[in-house]
Amino acid sequence: MxxxxxxxxxxxxxxxxxxxxxxxxxxxxxxxxxxxxxxxxxxxxxxxxxxxxxxxxxxxxxxxxxxxxxxxxxxxxxxxxxxxxxxxxxxxxxxxxxxxxxxxxxxxxxxxxxxxxxxxxxxxxxxxxxxxxxxxxxxxxxxxxxxxxxxxxxxxxxxxxxxxxxxxxxxxxxxxxxxxxGEKGAAQRRLVVHGDAGHGSTPYGKELAVALIGEVAQRIAAIEPAVQRSDLWEGYVRAFRFDPATEHSLLDGHGYDSLGELARYSHAMSHLTIAPTVLRAGSSINVLPSTAWLELDIRPLPGQTQEEIDDMLREALGDLAPAVEIEHLITEDATxxxxxxxxxxxxxxxxxxxxxxxxxxxxxxxxxxxxxxxxxxxxxxxxxxxxxxxxxxxxxxxxxxxxxxxxxxxxxxxxxxxxxxxxxxxxxx
Incomplete structure (x- = not known):
């Protein structure tokens, strides 16, 4: 040595x-x-x-x-x-x-x-x-x-x-x-909803913040951003020298399992990713919380803006969007x-x-x-x-x-x- x-x-x-x-x-x-x-x-x-x-x-x-x-x-x-x-x-x-x-x-x-x-x-x-x-x-x-x-x-x-x-x-x-x-950026978000406070023994007729944030979480988890074609993504895929059909499928954002142990990384390299990571509501079992929130670890690709990400979240929330406050936490563009x-x-x-x-x-x-x-x-x-x-x-x-x-x-x-x-x-x- x-x-x-x-x-x-x-x-x-x-x-x-x-x-x-x-x-x-x-x-x-x-x-x-x-x-x-x-x-x-x-x-x-x-x-x-x-x-x-x-x-x-x-x-x-x-x-x-x-x-x-x-x-x-x-x-x-x-x-x-x-x-x-x-x-x-x-x-x-x-x-x-x-x-x-x-x-x-x-x-x-x-x-x-x-x-x-x-x-x-x-x-x-x-x-x-x-x-x-x-x-x-x-x-x-x-x-x-x-x-x-x-x-x-x-x-x-x-x-x-x-x-x-x-x-x-x-x-x-x-x-x-x-x-x-290069590396992806950060677009951390906190999605906040409000409900009716009250005693846990009498929930009838109340707007339940916990139920609302649960629905928000489901809609966010269902978002499927499109693949972003770039020189980096195309060069990476072509380096594997797959058959033409597999290569074409990957370039279009499908078939990640063909990459084996690199499937998760490869998906992240080619997509904006949205991961619900923190959920908070309430502090006492007999109190209906009036506020609940969901935090998201979002990683944008080069060229994707914070405004585009907010628009994507609102679109996914649909009719719930007016009831959800979108707070920005750490935000950094990709480099x-x-x-x-x-x-x-x-x-x-x-x-x-x-x-x-x-x-x-x-x-x-x-x-x-x-x-x-x-x-x-x-x-x-x-x-x-x-x-x-x-x-x-x-x-x-x-x-x-x-x-x-x-x-x-x-x-x-x-x-x-x-x-x-x-x-x-x-x-x-």
């Missing part, structure tokens, strides 16, 4: 053990600062709220294009009874490192840090390299990359950015590697980066170094990442990592926020090597 891979794995294990679940990213920031001690990289800490620390390490370079690596240091919560290993022990077993955040995305964060430290020790690159350990990504970045982009964007460049998650393989004959070039950029070409060349002849397929993430903030500031952002041939896109997606989350040691090694190769290729160091 190379020194780069060994230092990446050691750092990954410490980041997992720090257990930065939704807060306390200061522990991982402190770990990273110790890791970079004596490297010569410039260190900057950002703390919008106590303990919510993001940290940047910059290697000043020449006048060529800069590169920024956006890792995140927070992880999601665990349901401990469902885990068969300690989620914060970073246990290595049978070639895998187990722990919350192992895949999402601490192995990439550790690889970014290890490569940046190596570059800092190697000398001046042709362009400036910055690695940022971002807080709060799992809560949409309001105290991390989002806060930096909006409140304090100057300390590093947003022009060319890399983050999670790419470099897994499509389950096709031969091979194909994916690179994430996509061009594949006509020097950084994207460097990614393609790097993949070819490790997997010669494998086509590279740009895809859209169904979830969110810190890269959207770079895109909003006019930069490009791509999800970049590298996995062994056996690791499919479905395998990686299944690890995100899962019980017994793990990352293969081989994938940690490959990702560190790939980042070193790409940084050297892009920055000449």
């Amino acid at each position: 190379s020194d780069l891979a060994a230092s990446t794995i050691s750092l990954l294990e410490e980041l997992i053990r720090n257990a930065c679940v939704g807060e306390g990213e200061v522990r991982n920031a402190d770990t990273l600062e110790r890791f970079f001690a004596g490297s010569g990289a410039r260190v900057q800490r950002f703390e919008p709220e106590p303990g919510r620390v993001s940290i940047a390490f910059t290697v000043e370079g020449g006048p060529s294009e800069p590169l920024t690596l956006l890792g995140h240091t927070d992880v999601v919560a665990v349901d401990r009874p469902k885990w068969t290993v300690d989620p914060f022990a970073a246990e290595e077993r049978d070639g895998r490192i187990y722990g919350r955040g192992a895949t999402d995305m601490l192995y990439i964060t550790a690889a970014m840090a290890a490569v940046t430290r190596e570059v800092a020790r190697a000398g001046k690159p042709s362009g400036t390299l910055t690695f940022v350990g971002c807080a709060d990504e799992e809560a949409r970045g309001g105290l991390g990359a989002g806060w930096l982009a909006e409140q304090n964007p100057a300390p590093f460049s947003w022009q060319n950015c890399l983050s999670e998650e790419g470099g897994s393989h499509l389950p096709v004959d031969g091979d194909a590697l994916v690179v994430v070039v 996509v980066s061009t594949t006509d950029s020097s950084l994207y070409r460097a990614i393609v060349d790097t993949y070819a170094e490790f997997f010669p002849g494998a086509p590279v397929v740009p895809i859209l993430s169904a979830g969110g990442s810190d890269l959207r903030f770079a895109r909003r500031r006019g930069g490009v952002g791509y999800g970049f990592a590298l996995h062994d041939r056996e690791r499919t896109l479905g395998d990686v997606l299944d690890q995100l926020h899962s019980h017994d989350e793990y990352v293969d040691v081989r994938d940690v090694e490959l990702t560190a090597q790939a980042y070193r190769s790409l940084v050297g290729r892009f920055l000449g160091v």
Whole structure:
């Protein structure tokens, strides 16, 4: 094992053990600062709220294009009874490192840090390299990359950015590697209805808020948005090299089961999705609640507007629409980066170094990442990592926020090597 891979794995294990679940990213920031001690990289800490620390390490370079690596240091919560290993022990077993955040995305964060430290020790690159350990990504970045982009964007460049998650393989004959070039947006909604308050023992003649919100939920769940044909969707489908009938069916938004483990992801990549996730009404069993609400996790595709989504909801509600208040929660447009950029070409060349002849397929993430903030500031952002041939896109997606989350040691090694190769290729160091 190379020194780069060994230092990446050691750092990954410490980041997992720090257990930065939704807060306390200061522990991982402190770990990273110790890791970079004596490297010569410039260190900057950002703390919008106590303990919510993001940290940047910059290697000043020449006048060529800069590169920024956006890792995140927070992880999601665990349901401990469902885990068969300690989620914060970073246990290595049978070639895998187990722990919350192992895949999402601490192995990439550790690889970014290890490569940046190596570059800092190697000398001046042709362009400036910055690695940022971002807080709060799992809560949409309001105290991390989002806060930096909006409140304090100057300390590093947003022009060319890399983050999670790419470099897994499509389950096709031969091979194909994916690179994430964009992500869906957010159109969170709360649908509120009102009924008649009263005693639970005398419901006769009352407008029941619970019954009304139940009908609202049924009508919303019945919405079937149309497929959105796009270059990304068509390129993704054609990469599987299905027979013409299956390909045509998929392009038109049907037959997702032919994609096997990728059916749910593929549907999300090609459709606006609407998921009822939270339902609230009442607080006491003997009181008729006067208010009830349903919350929706809605993910729009590029080009779909918030106004169009409200119109879709009203149309589905039909005659109930006048009785339903539509409140906007988090709303963000989808973002996509061009594949006509020097950084994207460097990614393609790097993949070819490790997997010669494998086509590279740009895809859209169904979830969110810190890269959207770079895109909003006019930069490009791509999800970049590298996995062994056996690791499919479905395998990686299944690890995100899962019980017994793990990352293969081989994938940690490959990702560190790939980042070193790409940084050297892009920055000449």
